Amino acid sequence: MTALLEVTDVKVKRGNRVVVDVPHLAIQPGEVLAVIGPNGSGKSSLLHALALLIPASFGSYRWEGRQVSLPQEALALRRQMAVVFQESLLLTGTVMQNVTLGLRLRGVPAAKQREVAMEMLEQLRISHLAHRSSRQLSGGEAQRVSIARALATGPRLLYLDEPMASLDVLARSHLLADLRRILTASGTAALFVTHDFTEIPPLADRVAVLAEGKLLQIGTPAEVFNQPATPLVRDLVQVAHDLVRTLDAGRRQEGP
Numbered sequence: 558m559t560a561l562l563e564v565t566d567v568k569v570k571r572g573n574r575v576v577v578d579v580p581h582l583a584i585q586p587g588e589v590l591a592v593i594g595p596n597g598s599g600k601s602s603l604l605h606a607l608a609l610l611i612p613a614s615f616g617s618y619r620w621e622g623r624q625v626s627l628p629q630e631a632l633a634l635r636r637q638m639a640v641v642f643q644e645s646l647l648l649t650g651t652v653m654q655n656v657t658l659g660l661r662l663r664g665v666p667a668a669k670q671r672e673v674a675m676e677m678l679e680q681l682r683i684s685h686l687a688h689r690s691s692r693q694l695s696g697g698e699a700q701r702v703s704i705a706r707a708l709a710t711g712p713r714l715l716y717l718d719e720p721m722a723s724l725d726v727l728a729r730s731h732l733l734a735d736l737r738r739i740l741t742a743s744g745t746a747a748l749f750v751t752h753d754f755t756e757i758p759p760l761a762d763r764v765a766v767l768a769e770g771k772l773l774q775i776g777t778p779a780e781v782f783n784q785p786a787t788p789l790v791r792d793l794v795q796v797a798h799d800l801v802r803t804l805d806a807g808r809r810q811e812g813p
């Protein structure tokens with residue numbers, strides 16, 4: 558299958574330091590890739606570089622098999638991608654005004670803007686908030702609005718930088734399920750950065766582990782969790798293993 562996005566020799570410099578140095582990374586159409594790693598390992602920098610939001614150097618940057626010329630084609634390509642950040646970054650105005658923003662900038666007729674936005678709000682189960690001010694939303698609602706805004710333009714690839722970090726566990730679990738359903742139904746690929754391993758099974762097809770800007774391992778969640786490729790990956794996933802073991806031990810003690 559031709560990858561949706563395939564990059565080689567990605568390097569991001571912050572000051573004089575190279576903070577991302579990844580020889581190869583590919584995202585398949587419709588695939589959801591989680592990126593995990595310690596603080597400061599370069600996860601956000603990698604995401605921002607791939608989304609063409611910060612300067613980076615690429616050996617090659619291929620979109621659906623075609624070599625993209627950067628920076629000349631960056632603007633056109635960015636229209637096929639969307640980004641959701643940890644903070645919802647909504648503009649003053651109503652939810653509807655926020656969700657139609659990207660479509661407005663693309664010159665989509667007003668009636669169509671509203672139709673598409675309403676559809677996205679329904680898919681994210683927040684159509685009742687359409688006419689609410691963006692300043693009168695809970696954190697979970699605001700994050701749903703920012704995801705609806707990102708998806709309204711029909712991106713082929715959605716980047717999510719710790720989008721659930723400020724949500725409570727229930728809100729997070731419901732949003733993960735809704736997001737997975739929407740991404741699968743629309744065939745949208747996604748790359749999401751997370752610190753929370755519980756987000757991986759419901760959302761990710763593959764996991765990439767980054768440390769000090771280097772890709773230590775990439776594989777299915779089962780591969781990474783059961784066959785960690787390096788001691789650092791083992792230490793990272795150990796926390797998740799310990800949790801499962803503790804819960805199992807508790808269950809055995811309680812009996813059937």
Ligand SMILES: Nc1ncnc2c1ncn2[C@@H]1O[C@H](COP(=O)(O)OP(=O)(O)OP(=O)(O)O)[C@@H](O)[C@H]1O
Nearest residue numbers: 571572576594595596597598599600601602603750
């Ligand atoms: N705007 C910036 N200017 C200078 N250095 C930066 C900047 N942003 C990030 N860095 C540095 O680049 C490195 C990678 O940071 P980055 O935010 O990409 O890591 P991360 O894995 O996303 O971290 P975290 O998990 O803490 O969010 C870090 O050493 C950080 O200090």
